Amino acid sequence: MSELTSPLHDRHVALGAKLASFGGWQMPLEYGNGGVLKEHAAVRERVGVFDVSHLGKLMVSGEGAAAYVNSTLSADLDRVGPGGAQYTLCCDEGGGVVDDLIAYRYADDEVGLVPNAANSAEVARRLTESAPAGVTVTDRHRDLAVLAVQGPSSDETLAALGLPAGHDYMSFQVAELDGVPVTVCRTGYTGERGYELIVGAEQAPALWDALLEAGAAYGVLPCGLGARDTLRTEMGYPLHGQDISLDISPVEARLGWAVGWKKPAFWGRDALLAQKEAGPARVLRGLVAQGRGIARPGMRVMLSEHVPVGTVTSGTFSPTLRTSVGLALIDAQVTDGAEVAVDVRGRREIFVVTKPPFVQPSVR
Structure with missing residues (x-):
């Protein structure tokens, strides 16, 4: 089976990116601008732009969609209102982690989910099979792109384009750039101040170009997934398949803060409560x-x-x-x-x- 490519693939090739496999996608590992070390430094000191379009994109829609998601995933989605984002976990009945993901609560009847590339289809399958009447799960993996703007100058870079910046951590706003809808999320995987932008796949190249142009005044660099990995490891952020997995539970991974222990139901609840009580x-x-x-x-x-x-x-x-x-x-x-x-x-x-x-x- 051939690997998928990002809507920005041609941009990466033109920039001399070294490409590698990530979850069935061919994505940039680093660019010809000094490699991982310079890209890492750009994010810590200035601003970097990542293509993370390999991440999954699911929409759960219909009456009671938020309540349904809250009854399946680990974190308590009722703790955030519309416009709020939340780190959460999809667990199996034994308490193992199928995937970690970000949930975006658009409304009570619409929740966006961003799982990891390799696990997106499995998360979608589980949610679809358990969905009550009136709730639908739509896989938009190929329809949407995700760009991450990360670093101390990320606010200035977005502001130069007229995009919203400065909103609270783990929140998002829906805006427009040249008539194109862009969801601007105050989230990221680097530990630095930053944003993740969700946009239609066809509009992603224009947004990529605009971000690099707007960020030029702040020393922006395009950054690959090699720097993303060194940045997340410096923060101690877990990577699914290594630090969390079906064999490594949230209790063992010290992710109990991402579990709504008082919720009456979520996948893996009984097993995780027992493990928490016994101690890992x-x-x-x-x-x-x-x-x-x-x-x-x-x-x-x-x-x-x-x-x-x-x-x-x-x-x-x-x-x-x-x-x-x-x-x-x-x-x-x-x-x-x-x-x-x-x-x-x-x-x-x-x-x-x-x-x-x-x-x-x-x-x-």
Whole structure:
């Protein structure tokens, strides 16, 4: 099966992007502007623009749509009103994470969902199969594009185009640019102040061009998914398939804040309540290197040479800290502040267990 391409694919090729596979899509990993390190720095210090159109786009519509979504996904959607966004989880009945996603509450009868690319169809299937009469789930994965404008100068970049900026974190506004509807969401996956813009796929190239032109005065760079990964790891944000999965629950991943524990129903509720009550045997924690070794997913974490306590789930070189940071699923008795060793290609490298974020964003 051939990979899908973004509506901005031609723009990426023209910019000399190095392309890679992400969830069945061919997307830019980095550009010919200095690569991941420069793109990462642009977001931390100025502003960067990402194409994240590989993310899923689902619309749940009809009378009672918001109530239905709230009865299935983990977070309490009633805590946000129209114009509010919420991080939430789609779990299976055993408490495993099918996917993590953002819910956008347009109205009581319309909720937008943005899951990860690889899991979008599965989330749509589960929601469709359980939907009550009058509620429909529409997959708009190919109809819409998503662009992320992230960094301290993101407000100025949007304002230069006349788009709304400055609204509250985890909220969104629907606006127009040259007559084209654009949903401007105060969300992102970098930890910096920023926005995600949802626009029709056909209108995405013009919006991309306009953002790069408007951001030129602020040192904008087009950024690939390599920088997106280093930025999210510095913040300790989980990646589905590595830090959360069907085998790693929200309780183990320390995502209990994204669970509406008092709700009467959501998928996986009974299993998660039982796990919370018993206490997890393993917990997702952060790691910061004390030496030069770089932690990578799958590497063993040890208290001593003969006592393995877990496994690295995410790991990278932090361009901001100039050392390795990562996340690891380790035994619950190993707490923040402990020193552990990571087996880096046969070498024992010392890391300190540290509560993320590893880097404080410049502006929020």
